[in-house]
Amino acid sequence: MDAEQRYQFNNRTYEEWFGHSRSEIKGQHLWQVLGEPAYQKIKPYIQAVMTGQKITYESLVPYQNNGLRWINAAYIPDFGEQGEVKGYFAMVTDITERKQAEAMLRESEQRLSLAVEGAEMATWDVDLQTGKALWSARHFQLLGYEHVPSGEATLEMWRSRVHPDDLERVTRVAERAIQERSIYHSEHRIFRADNGQIVWLGAFGQVLYDDAGKAIRFIGIILDITDRKRAEQVLQQAKEELEIKVQERTAELNSLNQDLARSNQELEQFAYVASHDLQEPLRAVTGYTQLLIQDYQDRLDDSAQEYANYIVDAAKRMQQLIQDLLAYSRVGTRSLTFFPTDCNAVMHQVLQNLQVAIAESNATILCDSLPTVHADRNQLIQLFQNLIGNAIKFHRPKTSPEIHISAELAASKWLFRVQDNGIGIKARYLDRIFEIFKRLHSRMEFSGTGIGLAICKKIVERHSGTIWVESEPGIGTTFYFTIPIFHDPPNV
Structure with missing residues (x-):
């Protein structure tokens, strides 16, 4: 600006501010560009610089085209050869956003002050250039210092109280918050300082920056979290003790599993003995008793022959029981071979195995199209054969068995149904029928050992499925079981 306050030069930013080119601005009087209200606002500073003084100031200026702006200005006098002031240089910065931020910060600090007082928190404000700080009364109290009414403290007073094992970590977190402009925690x-007692503190802070992006202040709060840390230590100790107990219990379970494996092996050996050694004397009892009846029939009265028939019948039932126990044992001890198994082919084999029973009872078997599942084929045959065989056996008098087999996909597993029109099962017995040796009828009514459905349950469970039954006496029974859709064979 010259001595008459007319523009001699302005940069491009000035053009952007006021929307005029340099050629349009040059030679105009200051008030023509700024507007009369703005000119009157800064006129005292212009008068001062024209006396030869260097002037700096901050002011809210009402520009005619740009509205209210906070500016930071520096005026430097331009001296002529004789020492007269022939004009001045002006450097102006728009600090509106900074002023708005400072106003918001003051409001935030006021709200924060009310909040921290109610929560027994302490506040701090550090000048990062000088290391000087302002602490609240609570801050002095937490660190064990005598309260200074002015609140004046230093960053070093805080550093000297931090536990040596934590100082490097806390310093690193603070530096990261400054560099990344993130929240400090x-x-x-x-x-x-007064008694050397160790106290846990939780700290939260925010860094403030100047217009050049330089960190100038660090403000925040601290609170005593000693009780929480002690509780965490107690919890961690309890967790460690629990882990030790879990490890001990795991070792006990591993030992029990080893014992169980040995027991299973012994059971399998027992089943082998039952299959061979125990059945041999039973066959002898049956055979010799039948010879006794045949060879000495004329010497035995009716009672003796009846007793002999009881012996043969009991021996045969014992043989059947041993064979069923062996089958039950083998379901749980033999390793399974899982392959994609076509259930339609399985049903074909089952119907061939049961063709005599089907013919004798005049049974009608209706089978929908069945899926291919990952399963052990032999055990799947045994499962369907037991269920369909039971449906044939427990039919109503003077009524031919009607049996319907179907399957549908439900929640990543196949749901199978075996439905019949038989005698049904009373509700109070539904939870018992899968237990071994649980019979609902006398041997005079229906033959069997009460093991067949227990075998079915074990087969389904070894295929990671479940089995259940719904029934209405005199109407019929439906057995349900599931087999999951495995992408890979299950671990058995």
Whole structure:
């Protein structure tokens, strides 16, 4: 600007501010560009610089085209050869956003002050250029210092109280918050200045920057979290003790599993003995008793022959029981071979195995199209054969068995149904029928050992499925079981 306050030069930013080119601005009087209200606002500073003074100021200026702006201005006098002031240089910065931020910060600090007082928190405000700080009364109290009414403290007073094992970590977190312009958060220990007691503090802070992006202030709050940390330590100790107990219990379970494996092996050996050694004397009892009846029939009265028939019948039932126990044992001890198994082919084999029973009972078997599942084929045959065989056996008098087999996909597993029109099962017995040796009828009514459905349950469970039954006496029974859709064979 010259001595008459007319523009001699302005940069491009000035053009952007006021929307005029340099050629349009040059030679105009200051008030023509700024507007009369703005000119009157800064006129005292212009008068001062024209006396030869260097002037700096901050002011809210009402520009005619740009509205209210906070500016930071520096005026430097331009001296002529004789020392007269022939004009001045002006450097102006728009600090509106900074002023708005400072106003918001003051409001935030006021709200924060009310909040922290109610929550027994302490506040701090550090000048990062000088290391000087302002602490609240609570801050002095937490660190064990005598309260200074002015609140004046230093960053070094805080550093000297931080536990040596935590100082490097806390410093690193603070530096990261400054560099990344992120929220500062740390939990660390301090030694109180008055009694040396260790206290846990939780700290939250925010860094403030100047227009050049330089960190100038660090403000925040701290609170005593000692009780929480002690509770966490107690919880961690309890967790460690629990882990030790779990490890001990796991070792016990592993030992029990080994014992169980040995027991299973012994059971399998027993089943082998039952299959061979125990059945041999039973066959002898049956055979010799039948010879006794045949060879000495004329010497035995009716009672003796009846007793002999009881012996043969009991021996045969014992043989059947041993064979069923062996089958039940083999379901759980033999390794399974899982392959994609076509259930339609399985049903074909089952119907061939049961063709005599089907013919004798005049049974009608209706089978829908069945899926291919990952399963052990032999056990699947045994499962369907037991269920369909039971449906044939327990039919109503003077009524031919009607049996319907179907399957549908439900929630990543196949749901199978075996439905009949038989005698049904009373509701109070539905939870018992899968237990071994549980018979609902006398041998005079229906033959069997009460093991067949227990075998079915074990087969389904070894295929990671479930089995259940719904029934209405005199109407019929439906057995349900599931087999999951495995992408890979299950671990058996």
